[in-house]
Amino acid sequence: MSAIAGPSGPQPTATYDSAFLRACRRESVPHTPVWFMRQAGRSLPEYRKVREGIPMLESCMRPDLVAEITLQPVRRHNVDAAIYFSDIVVPLKAIGIDLDIKPGVGPVVENPIRTRADLARLRDLTPEDIPYVTEAIGLLTAELGETPLIGFAGAPFTLASYLVEGGPSRNHEHTKALMYGDPQLWADLLDRLAEITGAFLKVQIEAGASAVQLFDSWVGALAPADYRRSVLPASAKVFEAVAPYGVPRIHFGVGTGELLGLMGEAGADVVGVDWRVPMNEAARRVGPGKALQGNLDPAVLFAGQEAVEAKACEVLSAAADLEGHIFNLGHGVLPSTDPDALTRLVEYVHTQSAL
Numbered sequence: 438m439s440a441i442a443g444p445s446g447p448q449p450t451a452t453y454d455s456a457f458l459r460a461c462r463r464e465s466v467p468h469t470p471v472w473f474m475r476q477a478g479r480s481l482p483e484y485r486k487v488r489e490g491i492p493m494l495e496s497c498m499r500p501d502l503v504a505e506i507t508l509q510p511v512r513r514h515n516v517d518a519a520i521y522f523s524d525i526v527v528p529l530k531a532i533g534i535d536l537d538i539k540p541g542v543g544p545v546v547e548n549p550i551r552t553r554a555d556l557a558r559l560r561d562l563t564p565e566d567i568p569y570v571t572e573a574i575g576l577l578t579a580e581l582g583e584t585p586l587i588g589f590a591g592a593p594f595t596l597a598s599y600l601v602e603g604g605p606s607r608n609h610e611h612t613k614a615l616m617y618g619d620p621q622l623w624a625d626l627l628d629r630l631a632e633i634t635g636a637f638l639k640v641q642i643e644a645g646a647s648a649v650q651l652f653d654s655w656v657g658a659l660a661p662a663d664y665r666r667s668v669l670p671a672s673a674k675v676f677e678a679v680a681p682y683g684v685p686r687i688h689f690g691v692g693t694g695e696l697l698g699l700m701g702e703a704g705a706d707v708v709g710v711d712w713r714v715p716m717n718e719a720a721r722r723v724g725p726g727k728a729l730q731g732n733l734d735p736a737v738l739f740a741g742q743e744a745v746e747a748k749a750c751e752v753l754s755a756a757a758d759l760e761g762h763i764f765n766l767g768h769g770v771l772p773s774t775d776p777d778a779l780t781r782l783v784e785y786v787h788t789q790s791a792l
């Protein structure tokens with residue numbers, strides 16, 4: 438097996454043959470690989486313990502803590518991939534945007550970005566802005582051995598929604614007002630964010646991440662025509678920026694049933710599916726040539742072992758004829774999830790899919 442050639446030379450090959458990377462590339466697998474969005478975080482008592490008294494953004498900037506938190510779910514659940522512990526707003530903080538992550542709320546931006554003058558505050562991100570990312574990933578690849586590390590970033594639309602609203606939003610009214618009302622400023626804003634996001638992902642891949650996921654969590658708020666016109670070009674630019682590295686690129690959003698085909702068109706190798714569309718129907722909407730990731734409703738984990746297994750079995754059956762399937766939840770692990778239910782789910786998917 439040859440090394441993965443990237444712009445900076447060959448990447449490590451240790452994880453090249455893992456079930457997770459094989460499924461992303463639509464190759465045969467010994468079992469369906471499993472990982473969970475938000476597997477590193479509040480559902481784990483060991484996470485709450487190491488985070489005690491340390492604000493979220495500060496913890497993202499401490500390589501030792503990032504490595505420990507990233508490894509916790511790998512040790513506990515036997516998942517097939519680790520996801521780098523950080524947040525989608527970290528690159529924005531790193532270029533000097535005045536924002537914080539408020540517990541129980543999410544990212545809050547002191548001065549929202551709404552005018553052409555505001556755009557100047559979004560300068561380029563350089564590797565020197567985020568030395569802690571390179572350092573933490575160095576620690577992680579040494580510790581992880583055969584287990585692949587997934588790097589990630591927020592997609593331009595979802596980042597824009599926080600920057601324009603100034604915080605989390607149900608209806609995205611300021612964001613949509615800008616998108617519909619000043620299409621040129623909107624396009625320039627998304628293009629700027631695509632540059633920053635591409636740079637953030639490149640740093641993670643150069644440091645050793647063996648796959649990347651672009652989170653467009655809130656893009657399901659858009660109609661397909663608006664997505665195609667106003668969002669797809671910026672997300673496609675991010676995927677193109679990292680294409681030369683040859684690492685699998687995953688594209689995920691919530692409530693995106695009507696957008697799945699277009700999200701595939703944006704250029705990812707793997708399309709993430711939430712729980713609202715069965716995997717076989719999602720495959721039909723995405724079309725051939727892509728692997729899919731998903732899609733157990735995270736709330737099912739509160740229903741007891743029997744129900745979890747029945748619903749997981751439904752996901753596996755619906756995904757049986759896919760070209761490549763990575764088992765995941767349809768969105769992130771909910772904070773009050775029993776961690777043992779996650780461990781048992783990994784075991785179940787591994788056993789069931791190896792039959």
Ligand code: CP3
Binds near residue numbers: 523541654
């Ligand atoms: O998946 C993982 O385990 C890796 C870590 C990760 C975090 N955020 C850590 C985090 C990832 C991949 C993210 C991505 C992220 N951040 C997204 C996209 C994924 C999704 O869930 O849709 C979004 C929209 C954000 C923005 C954000 N940051 C939100 C909505 C919140 C939750 C606010 C709250 O307290 O309810 C955060 C904070 C955050 N990011 C936490 C964690 C573990 C909780 C903070 C804490 O533990 O104190």
